[in-house]
Amino acid sequence: MTIPRRFVLQTGASFLVTAGFQGCIQTAQTQQSTFKVSQTLADRVQRRGYLKVATEDDYPPFEFLVNGKPTGFDHELLARFRQVVPFQIQQEIMAWQGLLPGVGEGKYDVALTAVGVTDDRAKFLDFTMPIAESTIAYIKRKDDASITGVKSLSGKVLGVQQGGVSQAAVPDLEAELKKQGGTLGTVKQYRGFSEAYQDLISKKLDAVLHNIVSLSVLVSEKPAIFELGERVSRKSYAAWAVKKGDRELLALLNQFLQQQRDQGEMRKLQQDWFKLTFDNLPQEPLLPGDRPIAS
Numbered sequence: 001m002t003i004p005r006r007f008v009l010q011t012g013a014s015f016l017v018t019a020g021f022q023g024c025i026q027t028a029q030t031q032q033s034t035f036k037v038s039q040t041l042a043d044r045v046q047r048r049g050y051l052k053v054a055t056e057d058d059y060p061p062f063e064f065l066v067n068g069k070p071t072g073f074d075h076e077l078l079a080r081f082r083q084v085v086p087f088q089i090q091q092e093i094m095a096w097q098g099l100l101p102g103v104g105e106g107k108y109d110v111a112l113t114a115v116g117v118t119d120d121r122a123k124f125l126d127f128t129m130p131i132a133e134s135t136i137a138y139i140k141r142k143d144d145a146s147i148t149g150v151k152s153l154s155g156k157v158l159g160v161q162q163g164g165v166s167q168a169a170v171p172d173l174e175a176e177l178k179k180q181g182g183t184l185g186t187v188k189q190y191r192g193f194s195e196a197y198q199d200l201i202s203k204k205l206d207a208v209l210h211n212i213v214s215l216s217v218l219v220s221e222k223p224a225i226f227e228l229g230e231r232v233s234r235k236s237y238a239a240w241a242v243k244k245g246d247r248e249l250l251a252l253l254n255q256f257l258q259q260q261r262d263q264g265e266m267r268k269l270q271q272d273w274f275k276l277t278f279d280n281l282p283q284e285p286l287l288p289g290d291r292p293i294a295s
Helices: 039-048 073-084 096-104 170-179 193-201 212-221 247-262 265-274
Strands: 006-011 014-019 027-029 034-036 051-056 063-066 069-071 089-094 110-116 125-127 136-141 158-161 187-190 207-211 226-231 237-243
Touching: 034 247, 039 051, 039 247, 051 063, 051 073, 051 096, 063 073, 073 089, 073 110, 073 247, 073 265, 089 096, 096 110, 096 125, 096 237, 110 125, 136 193, 136 212, 158 193, 187 193, 193 207, 207 212, 212 226, 212 265, 237 247, 247 265
Parallel strands: 051 089, 051 110, 158 187, 158 207
Antiparallel strands: 006 014, 014 089, 027 034, 063 069, 110 237, 125 237, 136 207, 136 226
């Protein structure tokens, strides 16, 4: 596939990525499929001039920057999505903390990032079919013999991402520790995981909680430094997200993601970026513990 030309404009802490405007029509043709774009959605995008998506700047392997250039699993999916929709897509790359509120307030159309599907988020967001499992596990220093399983996290200093799924998983871990006779220790919040990993190496933290995908990749890259531990939360999933009630845009995104699954492209990207694949992801977004979202 030929990826449309695009350019990056640095604007303070964020980046804008745009592709050439192709005009709004009701269907987008590819060699293998036709995507239906509702007239209402087409008109909405045409009035603004583009669809605006937001991605995080520091969430490898889903999306991150290398020498200022965006890369990762979601960026590859976005490149494919650009090719099958009939309108311009403007992308803003930003810190996590303002991303979901921006979608909920209508500043962005899509959180095109690995958004963990949670009860709180389902109150103001709708989710696509999952793009990956996002169950939370822990990572520790390879040479730390004091941590051998979930029970031994009792009283330890843990790092999580502020406002992220790892923070949302803390009550699950606390309940499990209590069940095993332990207690939750200090939990430190970080803007991004890079700083948390540095604090883990320097022994300011005992473990970092993160999704199983990101930890799998980190351990594969630095096996002499880090060791992957057990899952600490209920099974959960990551998906893209739109503002609550934006069903027409959600339908378009799901058309695209279903095509990527059917053609085997989703599995290939998972293998390339995650070093593992999820062959039995549900068709609908599910809350932690495989619970359906109330309509």
